[in-house]
Every structure is written in structure tokens, then in C-alpha cells.
Amino acid sequence: MTARSLPAWILDLYPAPEGMVLWLKTEDGRALRAVDALPMRFFIAAEPSILRAVWKEISGWQKGLRLARERRFEIHRGEEIDLLAVTAPGPPAYRAAVREALARWPDLAFYNADLDPALVYAIERNVFPLAQCQVTLEGARVRAIATDQTRWDLAADPPPFRILTLRLTGEMRDPSHGYRAPLEIAVPEMPTQTRTWDAPHELVEAVRDALQAYDPDILLTAWGDSFLLPELIALARQRGVELPLNRDTRRGVLRKRERSYFSYGRIVHRPSSVWLFGRLHIDRQTAFLADEYGLDGLVELARTTLQPLQQVARTSSGTGISAMQTAEAYRRGWLIPYRKRMPEDFKTALDLVRGDKGGLTFQPEPGLYEHVLELDFASMYPSLMVKFNLSAETVGRTCPKCASRAPVLTPAPPAPLPLPVSREGGEGCPEGTEGRGEGVRTGPATGGERGVEGSPAIIPEIGYPVCQCRKGIVPLTLAPLLEKRLALKRASRALPEGPEREVMRRRQVALKWLLVTCFGYLGYKNARFGRIEAHESTTACGRDTLLRAKEIAEERGYLFLHALTDALWIYKEGSTDAEHQALVEEIGRDTGVRIDIEGLYRWLAFPPSRQYTGNPVANRYFGAFEDGKIKMRGIEARRHDTIRWIREAQAEMLEILARAENAAGYRARMAEVFALARGKLADLQRGAVPPRQLSILHRISQPPEEYRANLPVALAARELAAHGVHLSPGEAVEFVLTLGGGARPYDIWRETDRADTARYRELFLRMLESLAVPAGYNRAGIVAELDGIRQDPLPGMERALIGGLLPAAA
Amino acid sequence: MGRTLVSITQQLAQAEERLGRYRRALTRADQKIFDELFALARRRLAASSMAADPLPMQIILLGMLIGTASAVAALAARVEALEHDRPLPPRLDP
Numbered sequence A: 001m002t003a004r005s006l007p008a009w010i011l012d013l014y015p016a017p018e019g020m021v022l023w024l025k026t027e028d029g030r031a032l033r034a035v036d037a038l039p040m041r042f043f044i045a046a047e048p049s050i051l052r053a054v055w056k057e058i059s060g061w062q063k064g065l066r067l068a069r070e071r072r073f074e075i076h077r078g079e080e081i082d083l084l085a086v087t088a089p090g091p092p093a094y095r096a097a098v099r100e101a102l103a104r105w106p107d108l109a110f111y112n113a114d115l116d117p118a119l120v121y122a123i124e125r126n127v128f129p130l131a132q133c134q135v136t137l138e139g140a141r142v143r144a145i146a147t148d149q150t151r152w153d154l155a156a157d158p159p160p161f162r163i164l165t166l167r168l169t170g171e172m173r174d175p176s177h178g179y180r181a182p183l184e185i186a187v188p189e190m191p192t193q194t195r196t197w198d199a200p201h202e203l204v205e206a207v208r209d210a211l212q213a214y215d216p217d218i219l220l221t222a223w224g225d226s227f228l229l230p231e232l233i234a235l236a237r238q239r240g241v242e243l244p245l246n247r248d249t250r251r252g253v254l255r256k257r258e259r260s261y262f263s264y265g266r267i268v269h270r271p272s273s274v275w276l277f278g279r280l281h282i283d284r285q286t287a288f289l290a291d292e293y294g295l296d297g298l299v300e301l302a303r304t305t306l307q308p309l310q311q312v313a314r315t316s317s318g319t320g321i322s323a324m325q326t327a328e329a330y331r332r333g334w335l336i337p338y339r340k341r342m343p344e345d346f347k348t349a350l351d352l353v354r355g356d357k358g359g360l361t362f363q364p365e366p367g368l369y370e371h372v373l374e375l376d377f378a379s380m381y382p383s384l385m386v387k388f389n390l391s392a393e394t395v396g397r398t399c400p401k402c403a404s405r406a407p408v409l410t411p412a413p414p415a416p417l418p419l420p421v422s423r424e425g426g427e428g429c430p431e432g433t434e435g436r437g438e439g440v441r442t443g444p445a446t447g448g449e450r451g452v453e454g455s456p457a458i459i460p461e462i463g464y465p466v467c468q469c470r471k472g473i474v475p476l477t478l479a480p481l482l483e484k485r486l487a488l489k490r491a492s493r494a495l496p497e498g499p500e501r502e503v504m505r506r507r508q509v510a511l512k513w514l515l516v517t518c519f520g521y522l523g524y525k526n527a528r529f530g531r532i533e534a535h536e537s538t539t540a541c542g543r544d545t546l547l548r549a550k551e552i553a554e555e556r557g558y559l560f561l562h563a564l565t566d567a568l569w570i571y572k573e574g575s576t577d578a579e580h581q582a583l584v585e586e587i588g589r590d591t592g593v594r595i596d597i598e599g600l601y602r603w604l605a606f607p608p609s610r611q612y613t614g615n616p617v618a619n620r621y622f623g624a625f626e627d628g629k630i631k632m633r634g635i636e637a638r639r640h641d642t643i644r645w646i647r648e649a650q651a652e653m654l655e656i657l658a659r660a661e662n663a664a665g666y667r668a669r670m671a672e673v674f675a676l677a678r679g680k681l682a683d684l685q686r687g688a689v690p691p692r693q694l695s696i697l698h699r700i701s702q703p704p705e706e707y708r709a710n711l712p713v714a715l716a717a718r719e720l721a722a723h724g725v726h727l728s729p730g731e732a733v734e735f736v737l738t739l740g741g742g743a744r745p746y747d748i749w750r751e752t753d754r755a756d757t758a759r760y761r762e763l764f765l766r767m768l769e770s771l772a773v774p775a776g777y778n779r780a781g782i783v784a785e786l787d788g789i790r791q792d793p794l795p796g797m798e799r800a801l802i803g804g805l806l807p808a809a810a
Numbered sequence B: 001m002g003r004t005l006v007s008i009t010q011q012l013a014q015a016e017e018r019l020g021r022y023r024r025a026l027t028r029a030d031q032k033i034f035d036e037l038f039a040l041a042r043r044r045l046a047a048s049s050m051a052a053d054p055l056p057m058q059i060i061l062l063g064m065l066i067g068t069a070s071a072v073a074a075l076a077a078r079v080e081a082l083e084h085d086r087p088l089p090p091r092l093d094p
Helices: A048-058 A091-104 A117-125 A200-214 A224-239 A290-305 A317-332 A349-355 A380-387 A473-494 A499-522 A532-555 A577-591 A644-658 A663-686 A712-722 A757-775 A779-786 B008-018 B020-024 B028-042 B045-051 B056-083
Strands: A003-016 A019-026 A031-036 A040-045 A066-074 A079-088 A109-111 A132-138 A141-146 A163-168 A183-186 A193-195 A218-221 A254-256 A259-263 A266-270 A273-275 A280-283 A367-377 A559-564 A567-571 A595-606 A621-625 A630-633 A696-699 A732-738 A742-745
Touching (some): A031 A132, A040 A048, A048 A066, A048 A079, A091 A109, A117 A317, A163 A200, A163 A224, A193 A200, A200 A224, A273 A280, A290 A499, A317 A499, A367 A532, A367 A757, A380 A473, A380 A532, A499 A532, A532 A577, A577 A595, A595 A663, A595 A757, A630 A644, A663 A779, A712 A742, A757 A779, B008 B028
Parallel strands (some): A031 A141
Antiparallel strands (some): A040 A079, A132 A141, A163 A183, A259 A266, A367 A567, A595 A621, A732 A742
């Protein structure tokens, strides 16, 4: 057979008995199935005598396994160890051998025992998903494959995907709650077809015809995982229609079942999923955060994290980070610790701010301010991890090269157990704890220089030494990622407004999510390369960096108003752009972490907490920048659980307020805000607000029948159950509050149902309070305004008797 | 995320709760002051968490003291301005 060589993109790759199946997209638009061999290897570590016995037994298994003795680097121990290497001819044989060996010797240490074949293939061949390659084929066998692209290239030309879209017409509603609308079948440059479910045979045939005629690479759906594809597959079977969802005719469609699990204090529901072979199914409803970065972002993630596109569309960014770390270790020949996979969901750094001591959370004085400057550190935690080499295997460790320079108080701990260093206070830091800016120090010998080889860095507050001699796996993974994101950000800013710029922005945002989760992953117990001390060290360095920024700003005459983990809000009367620039440059120079000006606010409000007006809320603020752009956090218009009617009303009100030039202007414009509010409330009273606008989306935390209290969410879920829709914990139910304290699921809302206007009015008033209280209104004042009784003068914002007075600007 | 210690935020809330009966026996006017003192401590939570003190109540009390002293200083500045017929020190939230 003669070989032919052609340029092609790697559309998809997955394991099969004969090796790895590759779907190649050629330049002329065809999709080819090719097969490549992929031997895979795992390792077992034990005493030499035990290893000999294991060797003897495995060699009797007769499964085509090759055995060898090897020495490889174990990162947690910091040295090479003796191993038995077991090489299987292909991915299925590898999985079978691992399973058998784990069952036979559960107490031995296994390495590289749960690797993703697609990842291994990518590293072994030095390619990556969606890369453009030069492929030499002999029949369907891959003889050679190579690419001159790297996954860090800024220029990334993804394959020209052929995309078929399947969705229900009309509003985006979850069809598994009973919603039905005609099916829309759309391909570019052809008229969109719609078919109703009343004629199921025609519907299935139309989908089949579209698949055959268009032969799409991507099947893009809304609720394809939980409803559309399962339904279509079932209909096709009933009607005896051959539905070519897969391109790979040797495989069936893969379906994964739904599950509910507990993660970070809440129930999470992961819907069932439908995976295709040779085609890529992406369900925009389940694609993790895909709304924010779209297909361009998913492509970026697939390339960067070495995971096939269908996989990145269904896994969290924590899995992406884990894959990258595994790839980094594999490429270097380092051992990859084996751990069981557990259901996982990841907290972002911002989530952690609320729950974990981690970042510093200041509490702003409630009020309305103007001319406030906000500064944000760029990717603070990942930058610190790279800068100080913070990784599971470097924190709390010293190597022979740097051990002598570690402080006396920190004897080299036995790896890989918890640290002997006291966690209380700063005993680990014999000097520099008083005054400002402990900083991250290195051992006594070098004094001052940070992150030098041969001298460990010392973490502020907790005093852990961090070995700088060998780069850790976490910094090795993050450094190119940080660089790429920054480059994408710059490139996107340099482009004129348009589609090209938007693509760059989306790719950048996708990488941002990887960077955000890499921090949570550092302390995650199920993560291969996670360790709580590394996580603690990162937040300790973060606190130190933030405080350093505060100190520098205060030295320059700014008044400190607020700070949250990696951002700070400061004020200086009449400060100029040049001063702001000089400030960020000094902070960046001093801390070694880039800090950017987020913006200068014309006005900025920190609303007080509801329970007690003197109490501030850390992550709740809104303001208008100089260019009129609104930034808001924690208020109704920003929260996903806010009723649409209220969210949209507040957004409109903020638009009015955004036109105010300063605090006085804000107060003046409240008259317009109240006028708008009166109109909205009148609509509510008249019953003119559509129920969809009033529906509340709420996740159930337990099976509907187990709710003891008659909460609206429980009432709605039980009523849905009575209509044959059974929700699992973690799934959301959408309902409208009805008269008499009830709640009706939106999906079975009837014309005769009436929304409970009193309860909605109360929710509306609370939203209005967020905006009006900083302007000096209390609840009575707001109600008076709504009733058309103008209060003059304003009662003034309810202030605390003590402490309500701000210190005068120095 | 692997937290084993009770955070200072929780400790403050617990302290306030523990003193619930104490608060109940205060006059309404004093209750208001009580709440405000806790608000002052709460506003200094970031500093309290940096202190990592084994006795959180003393850090909470310190927060109340600093808040009170800061208010006194601000009032003193205003009194002095009034005495000398000078403009009042500017407020941050105009």
C-alpha cells in the first residue's frame, strides 16, 4: 500500500481496540477516520523483593504486557525511585491491566495508572486537539503525524467546522420539564427547517436528511444532552429510522447518566450527556461557562489543555488544569500520582473570598463616594505561584542544595507528610514581623532577593520554606498559560472593534477561568498535585501583596476605602491620571505582580447590609466609571437568582444613574428612578407583567417529597412531580409566587393564575433600597416617594451614631 | 476548602450570639450602641484575621476601641474646626 501525506486538523481522538482513532479534517472539507498505535504504560513502586514477585506474576498474565525495571522522578519525594514499568499494547489493554493490578495489589503505590489516552497520544506525538498537522497515511493507518504549531501559538486557525444546530423554537426553556416547541434544524447558508413533534416520523427523517446532506463536524444543541438527542435516538429506534449521529459506524453513541452530588456545601446536578464519535456534540446548556466564551473559548481550551472538544465542553476548568499538570509531568518523564477520581466541582478564587479565610476581605464604610480609583492585580494567585515557585512538592520542602539556608526553625520535613512547622502566628519568621511589609523572604544567606536557587523563599505569616532549586509542577504549568493569556489580552486590545477582536477576547476569557480555578485546585484533596500547604502559602503571599499595595497607596496620600483579595479601592482628592499611573507602576515594581487600573469612578456606592444599616457588605457595590460604564457586584441586577422583572428594572435604573456625573448628580437623578419605579409597580398591580418575567429559578437541595416546610420551591417541585416531572437534587425549578402563599411551576402556569403582587412588591422595594439607601433614603422615604409624597429635605442615610463619621482625608 | 479553623468572621458572629441575653437586658438605647460596637469590630475584620489571635474576643474588643477612637478623632477635628471658625473637614461621601 502506498503512503500519502496530507495536511489535516485533528478533529477528535479517542481510544479503540486497535489504538487511537483520529478524525482528521482535510483542507478540502472531508473528514477521515485514521488509526494509530498507542502503547501505554503504568508503574508500580515497592520494595525490590516485592517488585520481583509482582513481575513474576504479571509475566504470567499473557496479555501482551511488556515489563521493565525503571527509575523515575517522584515529585513528592524529590528523588528518583525504583519501579516496575508495565507497558500495554493499547489503551483498552492498559485499562484492563491497571484494573487487574490494582485489585491484586491494592496497597502498592501506582503511578500513571489513570491517564487519558487522548492526552498521552497528544504528548507522545507532540500534537494537540484541533491542531493543523501534516499526516502520512497508509490506508487508514497513521504512519507519521507532526505539526509545526504549538498550543501556545497566538495565531490559532481552528478547522473550518461544519456546524448543524438543533434546538427548540421560541424561548430557551428546559424541555425536560414538559416544554415542547417545534424543532429547529439549521445549517449555515440554507433555510432553517422546523418540524413539530406531532409528526415524529417526519421530524426524525428531517434530522437524518440534514445529517446526511450536510455531514456536520459539530452538532450544536440546546438541551441536547438531557433531552433532544435521547429523544431523537428513542424516536429513531421506534420508527426504524437509521440516524447517523456518529460518523464512526463501528461505535454506538455514548450516554452518560445524570448524577447529583454534594460539593462545596451545595447539591450539584450534572445532567446526563450524549457523546458522539467522529462528530462533536456540544450542548450549550451543559457546556461549562460556554455562554461567556462560546465555541472560540472551547476551542482554545481544547488546544491548551489537550482535551478533545466534547470533553472540555462537559468538564470544569479544574479538570483542564489537572490535565495540563499531568501533561507537564508526563512530558518530563515524572511520575504521575494515581488517585481515585471523585465527583468534582471547583470553587473559583472569587467564591473562595466569601467562604475561606484565604484572601483579605475588608469591609467598606457604607455610603456614596466619588472620584474613587479601583486597582486590580492581574491574575494575582497564579502570578504568585509562578513567582515564588508554589507547588505541592516545593512548599515546606528544602532540597540538599538549599536545606542549610532554611531558617533553623524549619527542619526538613519528611516527605510527603504534613509540615512540622507551627501554624500559629509568625514563629517561622524571626524577623520582619513588625512594621509594614513582611514580604516573602529568602533564607538568611542571600537576604532580600526573592526566589533564588539555593536559598528557599519564606512564606509570610506562616513561615513555610519554599524550595527554589527545582521548578514545581504548578508553576511550570501556569507560567506559559499566564503568558499566553496576557498576550491574547494585549492582542485583542490592539485590534479594532470587530469579530476578530471578539474571538481573541473569548479565548482570553476561557484561559482566565483556567487561571482562576488553578488556585482552588492547589488545595483540593482529590487533585493529583494539590496540597493544602501550597494553597495556604498562596493566600498568605496574596494577603501580603495586597497589604503592600495598600501601604504604598497610603504613602502616596491616598485614603484606603476597601479591598478584596486582589483589588483595592482608594481615594485622593483631585488625583490625576499621571499620579494613578505612577502608583500602579510602583506597586507593580515593589510586589512583582502586575496591577492594572480598573477605572476611576464618577460615583461609587457601598450599600449597607439589610439587617443592620451600619454593617457593610464586603462584596456588594456598584458604580459608574468615567466613561459611563457601570460596574456592579452582589446587587440584584447582577445576581442570577434575581427575578427577571426586578433585574431588568434595576438595570434600567442604573442606566439612568450612570448618567450622573457625581454623587450630587446621583441624588438628583433619584427622582427619575422613582418615576420609573412607580410605572413598574403600576404594571404589577394591573397584572401587566408577564408571568415569565416574574418566575423564580431555584435549585432544589433534596427530593421534593422530603421538604418538611412548605417553601415555595418545595410546593412547585411537588406540583411538577404530580405532573410527572421528577426533579433530582441540584436541578432547578422555575415558579411564580401566587396568591395565598402558593407557588406555581412556570411550565404549568394557567391563564387564570394570579401572581402575588404583595410579595413581588416587597422584593421590588428591597431592590430599590440597594440604590436609594446610599442616596440617603430609608424605607419610609422610599415608600413616600413611591406614593408621590416628596420628602424634603431627605432624612439622610441612617448612620451609625459612632463610627458613621469618616476620618477626614489626611 | 480544607478549612479546619473557625474564621474570625464566624467567631465574631458567635460572640455576638453568645451575648444575646446580655443584649436583651440592655435598654433599647444601649442595644443600639451594642450593635454599633459590633459593626465597628466587623468593619475591622480584615485586620482581625491578620492578627490570628488565639483569643478572638480581645481582637474584637480592640476593633471596637479603634473604631470608637477613630470616631472621637473625627469629632475632635470637627469641634476644633467649629471653635476656630474654619471650614469643616471634608466628608468622604459628599
